[in-house]
Amino acid sequence: MEKWEPSALEMMQAMVAVLNDPGEETEAILLHGAPARSDELDRKLMREVATRRCLTNGHFVINGLTATQCQELNLAYVGHEKWQELLHENNVVPQGIVVLPASRNTAEESRNFLLLAKERGWEKVAIASYPYHVLRCFLQIIALMKEMDMMDLRVSCATFEGIDWNQEMRKPVLGGQTVLGTGDIAGTLPTHIAEEFQRIVAYAQDPKLTGKNYTRHATIPEMFEYLKNRK
Helix, strand or coil: CCCCCCCHHHHHHHHHHHHCCCCCEEEEEEECCCCCCCHHHHHHHHHHHHHHCEEEEEEEEECCCCHHHHHHHCCCCCCHHHHHHHHHHCCCCHHHEEECCCCCCHHHHHHHHHHHHHHHCCCEEEEECCCCCHHHHHHHHHHHHHHCCCCCCEEEEECCCCCCCCCCEEECCHHHCCCCCCCCEEECHHHHHHHHHHHHHHCCCCHHHHCCCCCCCCCHHHHHHHHHHCC
């Protein structure tokens, strides 16, 4: 597999696709652990998925890491206890919340969610995260669906609006350093977008060629192929 780099057109098409995915009835929605430490933005995410997603007998699925584990691992996610409280604030009943096994990163969250979907026989699900993070989440789950022979699963994307361009945000990273060699991220929205772009390019490469330890996600052309055939 040759090194893949997205064109400007691919990035524009991909971002519009995930930010404009139509809301629809789903059986479950995965709320990815936050890519920044912000109670305000976490609340916006919860409010969006709780009030605007069409969930009939659906489930809200969250990462099972505890607050203590998140602090020990140096993660932006604040733990399932706080997120359950935020969902309760938005009138989600306890029976509607499913807590995944503790997952240290986006790939583990995605794999555990797909295992749950297979176990429960879900056919239509959604994933949700901050606007600048949701594209990489979608690329990750598409690659794992292919690996797990689950390409018939219909996955859509959800996010929210309203992050100030100049808002300062901080993202602690697992263990203080990523496999790309970068550390904790602090800065305004443009800084966090740039960091996500670097990950979109880096994690789409074959780990066998790069020699780094990560779970590969899909390229944008692979995403377009999935959307073309999504039922």
